[in-house]
Amino acid sequence: MDTLTRMRAFIAVVESEGFSAAARKTGRSKALLSKYVRELEDEIGALLINRTTRQVALTAAGEVYFARASAVLADLESLNEAAREATGEAKGRIRVSAARTFGDAELGLSLIEFAAAHPDIALDVHLDDSFVDLVEQGFDVAIRMTRLTDSTMIARRLAPLEMAVCASPAVIERVGRPAHPGELTHLPVVVDTNARLLSTWHFRDPATGDTLPVTVSGRFTANSPVTVRAAAIAGLGYALSPEFVVRADLEAGRLVRVLEEFMPRDAGIYAVFPHRRHLPARVRVFVDYLAAWFKRCDGEKQAAKAAAE
Structure with missing residues (x-):
């Protein structure tokens, strides 16, 4: 068993705050995750997690290892994404947060049409009219209709919001x-x-x-x-x-x-995503598609308006 698999198991247990929750999240058995973490500790020669019947707690060594291991896996993911982008390949899963109003209205067609046009990319769309924490809840991108004020995020304006x-x-x-x-x-x-x-x-x-x-x-x-x-x-x-x-x-x-x-004219529809050193190719393709989709729809709207006049 390779070290990366054990590292991923360890990180999943810590982030899920327990072996049972991590098993549900990863689809692996609780016993298998426990085995991977124990093998990782044997390999390192240090106890990473203090186990009790109700919860797990990081040791001092575990806290250091968790921070560094998370960074290593993030760098590895960025490396993989960069390689895919160099070959023009965009695939994988995108977790998208959007307002229910967006998804239920005609604008939601943009998500459906993207999925149809990119069969190698899976869309996991969560519709919720409240704002979500992208980092804490693990979203790759959010579609927000607002006057953008959150400077901690990277945003691309897709269209004006009237x-x-x-x-x-x-x-x-x-x-x-x-x-x-x-x-x-x-x-x-x-x-x-x-x-x-x-x-x-x-x-x-x-x-x-x-x-x-x-x-x-x-x-x-x-x-x-x-x-x-x-x-x-x-x-x-x-x-x-x-x-x-x-x-x-x-x-x-x-x-x-x-x-x-x-009426103010400063509101817009934005694609918002967390700060990352390397934006995954699949997310870039997704945002580029939405920008083109809204531009096309705006052109059609203007043409229809001109024809009516």
Whole structure:
């Protein structure tokens, strides 16, 4: 049995905080992992893990070995990826985090079309409207719809993200149409609790370019843009939503857009990934594909708009 296999077993046990959890994660038996770790300790001549019936704990030697072994395996993975990239080969698994709204909307087709176009790359897509820790949860890349502020990540802008404030015609007739964002403070709204600023909506002064924060409130909140859209259609209040979520409703007249001239233009759809010395070829291919996909869709949208005019 080679040392690298034993190192991987040891790291899996430490990261999983136990042999049983590591066995479930790796698909190997608990007895086999225990054997590998014991052989590694025999090879090194030092105890790496203190075992109890409930948990494992690193010894002083184990802490040193874990840090160095993790770096060695990371370097090895980078070396393998560099070799694959040199030969033009991109394969393996990509763990992707994306908002459920992204995956469930037409934008999710980008992921499906990528998978169809790259049979050697497996996509493991996790849809969650909350932000995830890419490093802690082991994701290769996240698709985020936001004003990007996290400087600890590497990001590539894929497309602009247009936001819209809208309400049903019945709501506008009942409570009035705001001429300025500040009026929303006194109007019923539907709040998406996934939004990072929750009940503070940011607008832009078209004359000065200054940010206009507006505090809003309403009796209906939800952690889903799709549910917020439905609540707005039902007449519960004004909603702030990604434009692509409500586009069909705006075109059909179920919702009416307001305050368009006050909407900021700095939000975007981003591919975000952790800092790495070498970006895996499969991730680079994936991000390049998404960028091209969004560019093509934007071109088609502009052409359709021009034809309609």
